[in-house]
Structures are given as structure tokens and as C-alpha cells.
Amino acid sequence: MTESNYDEIMQLLCDRLSSLTNSNAQITPETNLISQLSIDSIKLLNLIMEIEDTFDVSIPINALTDVQTVRELVDLVYKIKTAS
Amino acid sequence: MNLLEKIDAAAAARIALLPNGVGAFGIPIEEVYSATEARIGDRRVLLLGTNNYLGLTFAPECIQAAHDAIDKEGTGTTGSRMANGSYFGHRALEREFADFYQCSSSIVFTTGYQANLGTISGLVGPGDTVLIDGDSHASIYDGCILSGADIIRFKHNDTADMEKRLRRLGNRIETTLIIAEGIYSMLGDQAPLAEIVRLKNQYGCLLLLDEAHSLGVLGETGQGLVEKTGLLQEVDFITGTFSKSLCSIGGFCVSNHPQLEQLRYISHPYIFTASPSPATIASTRAALELLRNGSHLRKQLWNNCTQLYSALKEAGYELGPDPGPVIAAVVDTPQQALLLWQRLLEHNIYVNLILPPAAPEGKSLVRCSVNAAHTRDQIQHVGDTFTKLFKEIN
Numbered sequence: 001m002t003e004s005n006y007d008e009i010m011q012l013l014c015d016r017l018s019s020l021t022n023s024n025a026q027i028t029p030e031t032n033l034i035s036q037l038s039i040d041s042i043k044l045l046n047l048i049m050e051i052e053d054t055f056d057v058s059i060p061i062n063a064l065t066d067v068q069t070v071r072e073l074v075d076l077v078y079k080i081k082t083a084s
Numbered sequence: 085m086n087l088l089e090k091i092d093a094a095a096a097a098r099i100a101l102l103p104n105g106v107g108a109f110g111i112p113i114e115e116v117y118s119a120t121e122a123r124i125g126d127r128r129v130l131l132l133g134t135n136n137y138l139g140l141t142f143a144p145e146c147i148q149a150a151h152d153a154i155d156k157e158g159t160g161t162t163g164s165r166m167a168n169g170s171y172f173g174h175r176a177l178e179r180e181f182a183d184f185y186q187c188s189s190s191i192v193f194t195t196g197y198q199a200n201l202g203t204i205s206g207l208v209g210p211g212d213t214v215l216i217d218g219d220s221h222a223s224i225y226d227g228c229i230l231s232g233a234d235i236i237r238f239k240h241n242d243t244a245d246m247e248k249r250l251r252r253l254g255n256r257i258e259t260t261l262i263i264a265e266g267i268y269s270m271l272g273d274q275a276p277l278a279e280i281v282r283l284k285n286q287y288g289c290l291l292l293l294d295e296a297h298s299l300g301v302l303g304e305t306g307q308g309l310v311e312k313t314g315l316l317q318e319v320d321f322i323t324g325t326f327s328k329s330l331c332s333i334g335g336f337c338v339s340n341h342p343q344l345e346q347l348r349y350i351s352h353p354y355i356f357t358a359s360p361s362p363a364t365i366a367s368t369r370a371a372l373e374l375l376r377n378g379s380h381l382r383k384q385l386w387n388n389c390t391q392l393y394s395a396l397k398e399a400g401y402e403l404g405p406d407p408g409p410v411i412a413a414v415v416d417t418p419q420q421a422l423l424l425w426q427r428l429l430e431h432n433i434y435v436n437l438i439l440p441p442a443a444p445e446g447k448s449l450v451r452c453s454v455n456a457a458h459t460r461d462q463i464q465h466v467g468d469t470f471t472k473l474f475k476e477i478n
């Protein structure tokens with residue numbers, strides 16, 4: 001997967017996150033999902049299902065224990081997508 | 085923020101969600117009069133929020149058996165099943181469960197929660213995969229986390245969604261366990277078991293079904309969804325609890341795979357906890373006997389279920405898709421749910437209040453649990469009260 005794909009994932013996730021949280025605040029790679037976006041655990045888990053379908057990959061929810069920021073989430077999806 | 089401040093912040097967020105709802109959770113029941121009535125504060129209330137599906141909490145046979153066991157064996161075992169805590173009764177109950185489900189192996193756990201923790205963490209581990217329903221009970225989630233396996237969720241009761249996820253697993257299917265529940269405790273709906281079984285056979289993985297809410301409730305002899313659908317032999321592992329239709333505390337797993345026996349040596353939630361007390365085991369054995377021969381209780385239960393489900397439906401409430409002992413009125417906001425819950429209590433009816441994120445899809449629930457001991461008149465009264473309150477909350 002090329003660099004642009006990483007950016008595509010980033011763009012897509014930022015868009016989804018801003019509509020999920022109805023947030024006017026700018027979402028950046030460093031935005032914290034829980035403390036800044038107050039995204040609850042169920043919403044996050046449902047978002048993972050959506051991402052799985054969009055990229056046709058399996059993303060185990062236990063991998064989310066290491067994810068706090070938008071960038072970390074994108075890293076995870078990118079890593080799984082490139083390995084598949 | 086230090087640890088205690090973090091807890092304070094979470095508490096503040098919870099209170100902000102529903103400022104005057106603080107008393108609604110863990111409300112004290114001062115006295116219990118019967119399977120259907122108790123005292124809360126100074127009110128004599130009708131209990132419509134218990135899991136006492138067959139109404140057996142005061143069954144004389146169970147009470148007598150518990151008394152006798154205390155007299156003969158004392159109040160507690162003071163030890164693990166692995167050490168000094170495996171009495172004759174524990175092993176007898178395991179044989180009775182194996183016989184009930186026509187299975188070769190059966191393990192009794194100290195709670196239903198631990199039955200899921202112990203079974204799941206014993207069956208799968210790091211590198212394996214669990215494919216679970218998105219609305220799974222916390223004991224299933226916790227068992228999966230304890231196991232270290234990769235956890236993939238599928239949309240609640242959606243087998244097309246489940247198949248997509250099975251297909252993506254590729255050759256990891258071999259080490260995959262699917263987990264579903266007979267009756268889901270939030271909306272009372274049943275798993276599409278025939279389709280789940282078809283997919284698990286087509287893809288070649290294992291299936292665990294938690295019959296916590298369906299044991300005693302579904303099927304001619306009360307085995308649960310496996311019996312109702314005729315699919316007992318297709319499900320690899322069945323777990324369940326004694327805390328609902330069997331009216332005690334404990335849990336079990338049954339299977340025809342002899343490997344289940346090995347869990348006794350590796351499963352921490354089985355090993356590192358004391359075994360159920362003799363009285364608990366004795367009343368459970370008596371209740372299992374009543375459950376197996378309880379088709380009259382199931383008939384009464386289902387009459388009550390359909391009576392209340394139709395009354396609430398007619399009143400205009402949004403309900404889960406399947407009539408059954410769990411009947412949840414779905415409302416849009418926590419405030420509506422709290423108001424309905426409080427008004428029902430003022431009418432001396434106790435039900436369960438369930439708010440997001442525990443309730444599915446951001447909705448809130450006022451959940452009734454019907455049992456076989458409720459009379460027609462009691463159910464009628466509940467239906468009438470809900471009907472009267474519909475306008476007030478909408």
C-alpha cells in the first residue's frame with residue numbers, strides 16, 4: 001500500500017469521527033478519541049465494524065487497547081490492511 | 085488526574101446523564117414475600133424485573149433440599165473444585181446436566197459469569213479468534229478478553245454480517261470460536277441458530293451458545309434454544325446459569341467434546357475460586373428436576389409472556405421482535421425511561437431501567453421479566469398501567 005492510501009485512511013476516519021461526534025472542533029491525527037472526542041466504547045466498537053467493511057479486513061477489538069489517538073487508530077488499520 | 089479523581093469524573097458523568105435517576109440502580113428490596121411480590125421502601129410491589137422465569141424461588145422441594153444440605157454438609161465448601169471443594173453433590177449435578185443435555189461432559193462453575201469466563205478462556209487463547217455477537221453479555225466479552233484471543237464482533241443477530249467476517253478470517257477459521265446467546269437479555273430476542281449452525285458447518289469452526297435466559301424457558305423439556313430448534317447436536321458447547329430459571333447461583337458448560345474435561349486443569353475461573361455451597365448445589369439439583377418436568381410451568385410462563393407482550397404492543401410501545409419472558413419497552417431518551425420507571429414504581433410495579441451504553445443503539449429500556457408464577461390479574465394490571473402511562477411519557 002502506498003503513502004496515499006495511508007492518507008486516504010486518515011481522511012476517511014477523520015470524516016467518520018467528525019460526523020459520529022457531531023464535533024465542530026478540528027480533528028487532527030493527535031486528537032484523543034476518548035478524552036477529546038468523548039466517543040463511548042460502543043460507538044468506537046461499531047466504528048471498527050464499519051472500518052472492517054470499508055477495507056475488507058479483520059480488526060480485533062482487543063488491538064484497541066493500544067489506541068488512544070486518531071493517528072494510532074489509522075496506524076492500526078494501515079498495518080492490518082498492508083499485511084492482508 | 086489521579087486514580088480516585090478519575091473515578092469521581094466517571095461518577096459525575098453518570099450523574100449528569102440523569103440527575104434524578106441516582107436511586108434507580110441497585111434499589112434495596114427490604115423483604116421478599118413470594119416469587120412475585122416484595123417490599124421496596126414502604127411499598128408492597130409486584131416484581132416484574134427478576135429472572136425468576138419459572139417462579140421457583142420458593143419451591144418447597146428446593147428449600148427442603150437446601151435445608152438438608154446445610155444440616156448434613158455445612159454452610160460452605162471452603163475450597164476450590166481442584167482441591168477440597170468437589171463434593172458428591174457437585175459431581176451429581178454435573179452428571180445430571182450431562183444427562184439433561186445428552187452430552188458426555190459437563191462442568192459446574194461457581195457463577196454463570198465464571199462459566200463463560202472459564203469456558204471461553206479455556207477454549208481459546210492468543211492467536212485464536214472469537215467471533216461474537218455485538219450485543220453479547222459482559223461475561224462473554226470478559227471471557228474473550230481474559231483469553232487473549234482476537235475478538236471480532238458481528239452485528240447483532242445478523243448472519244449475513246457474520247458470514248462476511250467468517251470469510252475474511254481465511255485459514256484462521258480452524259482456530260475460531262463463534263459465540264451467541266439463546267435469548268438476549270436486553271430485547272429478549274432469540275439467536276438465528278439454524279443459520280448460525282449452517283455457517284459454522286460450512287466454514288468449519290466451533291460454536292458456543294449461552295442459554296442463560298433460555299434454559300427452562302424454550303423447548304419441550306426446557307433445554308433452551310437448542311431444543312426449540314432441534315439443533316442440540318450441532319452446538320459444540322452450551323453454557324448457562326443457575327441464577328435465573330433455577331433460582332440459585334452457579335453456572336455450567338456441557339459438551340460432547342471430551343476436551344471439555346481438560347478445562348478443569350487450565351481454567352482459572354474454575355480453579356481459583358471456591359466451589360458453590362452445598363445448599364446451592366442441592367437446591368439447584370431439585371430445581372433442575374422441576375425444570376425438566378416443568379412443561380406446565382412453561383405453558384403458564386408463555387401465556388403470561390404473550391398476554392403482556394400484546395398489551396404493551398397494543399398500547400403503542402416499541403418492543404423487541406420476539407415475544408418472550410424478557411419484554412423491553414424501547415424509548416428514545418434516558419429521561420423518558422426514568423419517568424416511566426418511576427411512575428410504574430408509584431403504581432407498585434418494579435421493572436428494570438436500562439440506559440445507554442448498556443441499552444442497544446443509544447436507546448433506553450424499561451424492561452419487564454415475566455414469570456410462571458404471575459397471575460393473569462397481575463399481568464393485566466401491569467398491562468393497564470403501562471397503557472395509562474404511554475401518553476405521559478410520549
Ligand SMILES: Cc1ncc(COP(=O)(O)O)c(C=O)c1O
Nearest residue numbers: 195196197221223269296325327
Ligand atoms: C447472557 C448471560 N450470560 C451469563 C450471565 C451470568 O450469570 P450469573 O448471574 O450466574 O453470573 C448472565 C446474567 O447476568 C447473562 O445474562
